[in-house]
Amino acid sequence: MQRTAFGEMTCSIARTLDIAGEPWTPLILRDLFVGIRRFDELQRDLGISRKVLTQRLNHLLDHGIVERRPYTDKPVRYDYLLTDKGWELCDILLAITAWGDRWTAGEHGPPVILHHTTCRHSTHATITCAACNKPLHARDVRVTPGPGASRAN
Amino acid sequence: MQRTAFGEMTCSIARTLDIAGEPWTPLILRDLFVGIRRFDELQRDLGISRKVLTQRLNHLLDHGIVERRPYTDKPVRYDYLLTDKGWELCDILLAITAWGDRWTAGEHGPPVILHHTTCRHSTHATITCAACNKPLHARDVRVTPGPGASRAN
Numbered sequence: 508m509q510r511t512a513f514g515e516m517t518c519s520i521a522r523t524l525d526i527a528g529e530p531w532t533p534l535i536l537r538d539l540f541v542g543i544r545r546f547d548e549l550q551r552d553l554g555i556s557r558k559v560l561t562q563r564l565n566h567l568l569d570h571g572i573v574e575r576r577p578y579t580d581k582p583v584r585y586d587y588l589l590t591d592k593g594w595e596l597c598d599i600l601l602a603i604t605a606w607g608d609r610w611t612a613g614e615h616g617p618p619v620i621l622h623h624t625t626c627r628h629s630t631h632a633t634i635t636c637a638a639c640n641k642p643l644h645a646r647d648v649r650v651t652p653g654p655g656a657s658r659a660n
Numbered sequence: 661m662q663r664t665a666f667g668e669m670t671c672s673i674a675r676t677l678d679i680a681g682e683p684w685t686p687l688i689l690r691d692l693f694v695g696i697r698r699f700d701e702l703q704r705d706l707g708i709s710r711k712v713l714t715q716r717l718n719h720l721l722d723h724g725i726v727e728r729r730p731y732t733d734k735p736v737r738y739d740y741l742l743t744d745k746g747w748e749l750c751d752i753l754l755a756i757t758a759w760g761d762r763w764t765a766g767e768h769g770p771p772v773i774l775h776h777t778t779c780r781h782s783t784h785a786t787i788t789c790a791a792c793n794k795p796l797h798a799r800d801v802r803v804t805p806g807p808g809a810s811r812a813n
Contacts, residue, residue: 594797594799595759595763595797595798598755598797599756601796601801602751602755603752606751612808617808618805618806619803619809620806621803622801622802622803623801624800625789625792625794625800626791626792628789630791631790632788632789632790633787634751635787635788635793636778636779636783637783637786638779638783639778639781640793641779643751643754643783643785644748645747645748645750645753646747647777647778648754648774648775649775649777650773650774651773652771652772652773653772653773654769655765655770656771
């Protein structure tokens with residue numbers, strides 16, 4: 508499988524996923540999140556092959572993460588837009604960014620600054636307990652089977 | 661590349677990463693997080709090949725996500741343990757779990773329940789603004805270049 512040096516990109520998401528995941532899909536989501544909507548622009552920004560980008564976008568369309576709307580008829584061309592489900596998935600990118608900023612950014616500091624348009628401050632994501640609203644750390648979490656548990660996995 | 665049906669596992673992390681990532685590394689982290697520490701146990705739990713598990717663990721060791729400590733000498737065998745960096749990476753798994761519970765769990769409900777040992781409530785992760793402590797949604801975030809930005813990426 509082709510392997511790009513995601514760890515060397517000045518993007519905390521890319522760096523984090525170089526360690527912790529398959530990077531293309533989250534990076535496509537990142538681009539959609541920052542407003543890149545067209546196939547050729549995505550392809551150029553990511554340096555991804557057209558074949559792989561088509562596969563990944565179709566996968567996201569199939570899973571209802573992305574929808575597409577034609578912006579021109581002849582030839583037909585699409586804008587790719589995040590659905591509500593896709594936007595919520597992008598919230599995870601904010602958490603990934605915070606980790607990447609903390610652990611991969613290096614001496615120059617974070618590649619991007621996030622601004623919360625609601626409170627108007629620059630910010631980073633924290634992962635919080637829905638019950639007590641304090642930070643939620645994996646160290647302080649115990650896991651028990653839920654209603655959707657099965658013996659198979 | 662071999663492809664396992666992660667989307668069919670009753671684990672919200674697996675389901676989410678079936679859509680959004682390369683699943684092995686986060687699933688290894690998940691297993692370490694719930695207390696599975698030994699190579700053979702990880703291999704059995706994940707149904708991963710020994711070769712791929714070795715590669716992934718070495719990658720995590722190289723990146724300081726995991727450390728290993730011998731628990732027996734003859735033959736030498738190791739416990740694989742999360743470092744602080746690794747534990748913080750697992751915090752992201754909590755956010756992934758919340759998304760997966762919401763969007764992939766289906767009619768039976770979530771595969772696991774998280775309990776916050778600090779506040780003693782069952783919970784899920786929310787992604788919160790470090791500045792105003794309210795929910796942080798990607799829709800409400802504007803991104804500008806940070807000190808670590810480069811023109812290359």
